[in-house]
Amino acid sequence: MLQRLSDIDHRTWMQEATPTVTPERLLIVTDAWHPQVNGVVRSIENTNRELARMGVDVTMLTPEGFRSIPCPTYPEIRLSIASYRRVAARIAKAKPSYVHIATEGPLGLTARRWCKKNGMPFSTTYHTRFPEYVSARLPIPKSWLYAFVRWFHNAGFGCMVATPSLANELKAKGIRNLLPWTRGIDHELFRPQALEAEPFGLKRPIFMTVGRVALEKNLPAFLDLDLPGSKVVIGDGPALAELKKLYPDVLFTGPKFGEELATAYAQADVFVFPSKTDTFGNTILEALASGVPVAAYPVTGPADILGGYEKAGAVHHDLTEACLTALTCSREEARALALTYTWEAATKQFIGNVRVANYRGRMIRRA
Incomplete structure (x- = not known):
């Protein structure tokens, strides 16, 4: 379960952690930033926009302004x-x-060191299944990598996670001070639109996926399926050229952004999310907001979002079964589910967690 303050602690926090100066000054440290296009970057961007509206003064510490090298096996x-x-x-x-501290990369590690040295409490986010991603590319045992994850996050006073199922997994791995931070969606950009008879010049039904075309996204699990209609993949990544050769009958559009992306989403009949390693799945919300039912495996992210909302999508260990079931789901129910997620609510949760982590750290120092 996600850790929560007791009623007494909450009242104390409200008294002592409420800002005494305006605006509050928040430093966010992240190794993931432009020109990268991923869920981490989008989540931070949307959160920063809402924080500004709340009067929080945000400074970003990102790779911009520092020399950098390509990540081994992942040069993007x-x-x-x-x-x-x-x-x-x-x-x-x-x-x-x-x-x-949003990431466990070089900047995150250095910021962690500075905070420890200067007695500055800090919070973190578990955005990415770091052990799984690294062990898929390098011969490093996941047990070693989880030891690093514990060392990194347990030094802080609040590790934010997107879903209850992920919190349970991390708690079992020995990670402490877990706090909930969900995500939001731009309901005005991602919205239902009039359906074309043959979008992209393809026959319906359209089964679509959107995101980085990379090893960890498990795309062959979708592309190998025997489904009616057509398959569309939107996005860029290190596996794009290889997958284009292996699946000539699939439309790979490359990356799309803004209104062009929103229009593409809205033409899908089913959004397929084959990843088993994402911690949430922002693209799931984008699809649902577009009125597109979702098909996925029953894993962290899709299971949390779609659980109890069987009319908005389907999760199944057999992805074909999930896709065909999702075809019968309701576009209206998909949209209705997405409307329950807002960046305003998610950001209030985020800044509340930041204050809680700061309060916890200060109380421990006083003890």
Whole structure:
């Protein structure tokens, strides 16, 4: 279960952690940033927009301004090369009231070191299944990688996770101070639109997936299915060229953004989410908001979002079964489910977690 403050602790936090200056100064440290296009970047961008509306002064510490090298086996991701002195100077200049570390990369590690050295409480987010992603590419035991994850996140005073099922998994791995942080969706951009007879020049039904075309997304599990109609993959990534050759009957559109992406989503009959390693699945919300039922495996993310909403999509260990069931689901119910997710609510949850983590750290220092 996600850890929660007792009623007494909550009242104390409201008294002592409520900001005494305006605006609050929040430093967010992330190794994932532009030009990367992924759920981490989008989540931080949307959260920052809402934080600004709430009067929180946000400073970003990202790879921008630092020299970087390609990540081994994943060159699209750049790893920052920055000395402790340079990073420390950037943090000190920001004079943060709070520090939030979003990733376990080089900048995240250096910021963690600075916080520990200077007695600054910090919060973290478990955005990515880091052990699974690394062990899929390098011969490193997952047990070693989870030991690193525990070391990294347990040094903070609040590790944010997107779903209850993920919280349970991480708790079993020994990760402490877990706090809930869900996600939101732009309901105005991603919306139902008039359906074309043959979108993309293809026969219906259209089974679509959107996201990074990469190993960890488990795309062959979708592309190998024997389904009626047509398959569409939207996105870019290191596996794109290879998958195009292996699946000539599938339409790979490359990346789409903004209104073009929203229009494409709305033409799908079923959105297929084959990943078994995502911690949430922002694209699931984008599809649902577009009125598109979702088909997925019953794993962390889709199972949490679709659980109890069988008319909006289907989860099944047999992905073919999930896809065919989703064809019978309701576009109206899919949209209705998406409307329950907002970035305003998610951001209030986020900044509340940041304050709680800061309060916990300060109380421990006083003890």
